[in-house]
C-alpha cells in the first residue's frame with residue numbers, strides 16, 4: 001500500500017522535510033491532521049496556490065485531515081519571506097472580503113463536509129493577543145540571531161526589514177501551536193518559501209509542549225528561466241473565473257513551455273503517473289497532445305468539466321476556423337526545407353511576415369508568435385516535417401490578428 005508520502009514523493013511535490021523517517025512512519029500508521037495557511041492578500045487564489053491545494057487534495061484522498069487556515073490575522077502583518085519590498089498595509093475590510101473569496105474557492109477544491117476538512121481563520125486568535133503575555137510565552141523561544149540568518153529574509157536586508165514584518169514568523173509559529181493544541185494538528189505543509197516559518201512552528205511546539213511536530217515543503221512551480229509560474233504579461237493567473245476567464249486559464253496551460261509539461265501534469269492533475277509518464281515522454285509536435293490534456297484537466301479541476309469542455313472547443317475552433325476560411329495567405333515551400341529543418345525566423349522571412357530578423361526576434365521574445373496555436377518561446381526553434389498536420393500545412397500567427405499558412409509541397 002502506498003502512503004500519502006509515497007504519492008507526494010512520486011509526483012514530485014516534496015522539496016524539504018523536517019523529520020523524513022518519522023513523517024513516513026506516521027503516514028503509515030495514522031490519520032494525520034495537517035494544515036496549510038493562505039494569506040488573503042488578493043481577491044482570489046492564484047495558479048501559484050494551486051500546487052499546495054493539489055497536495056492538500058492528495059493528502060485528503062489518502063484519508064488524512066486537512067485544515068485550511070485563512071490568514072486574516074497574519075495578513076495584517078504581511079509575510080516578508082522571499083519578498084524584496086514591504087507589502088502595502090491592507091485594511092481589515094479588504095482582508096475580510098478577500099478571506100470570504102478564499103473560503104469559497106477552497107470549498108470547491110477540498111471536501112469540507114462531515115468534518116473531513118476544517119477551515120479556520122487566524123484572526124480569531126491573533127487579533128486578541130496580549131503583547132506582554134505573547135512575548136513571555138512565545139517570544140522567549142525565538143533566537144533573534146537565528147532569525148536574522150534565515151534564508152527567507154536575505155532578500156530584504158538591502159531595503160530593510162521592519163519590526164512589524166520581523167514578527168511574522170512568530171505569528172505563523174503561534175498558529176501551528178494553536179492548531180496543535182486545539183485540533184491535534186502535527187504537520188504543517190507549504191510552498192518551499194515557507195520553510196523558515198514552518199520550522200519556527202515545529203520548534204515552538206517541540207520546545208514549549210514537548211510534543212512531536214513536523215513540517216514539509218513543496219516545490220514552487222517556476223519557468224525554465226526560474227521565474228514564478230502562473231504569471232502572464234497581464235499579471236497573475238487567477239482561479240476566480242471573473243479575473244481570469246476559464247478560456248484564458250485553459251490557454252495558459254495549453255501554451256506552457258515544452259520542458260514543463262510533465263511536471264505540470266504530475267503536480268496539477270490527478271492523472272495516474274503511468275499516464276503522466278506516457279504524455280510527458282511525447283516529443284516534437286505530439287507534445288501538443290500532452291498540453292491539451294494538461295489544459296483540460298487543470299481547467300476541469302478549477303472550473304468544472306463543462307467549462308473545460310467549452311474552453312477546449314473554443315480553443316480548437318478558433319484555430320481551425322482560421323485555417324479553413326480560405327482567405328488565409330499561404331506560402332508554399334518545398335518539403336526538402338522541412339526535412340532539413342528551418343529556424344522559425346528564416347521561415348517567417350520566407351513567408352514575408354517580417355521586415356527584419358531583429359523584429360522577429362523581438363516579437364518572439366514578447367510572446368507574439370505562435371505555430372499551430374503554440375506560443376514560440378525560443379528564437380532558435382526549428383520547424384520540421386513533424387510540425388505539419390494531416391493536410392500538410394502549419395499555421396503561423398503573428399501578433400493578435402495576422403495568420404499565415406505554410407504549405408509543404410513535394411515538387
Ligand SMILES: N[C@@H](Cc1ccc(O)cc1)C(=O)O
Pocket residue numbers: 036037038039069071074079122171172173175176190194197
Ligand atoms: N505565510 C504563508 C501563509 C500562512 C499564514 C499563516 C499560517 O499559520 C501559515 C501560512 C504565505 O505567505 O503563503
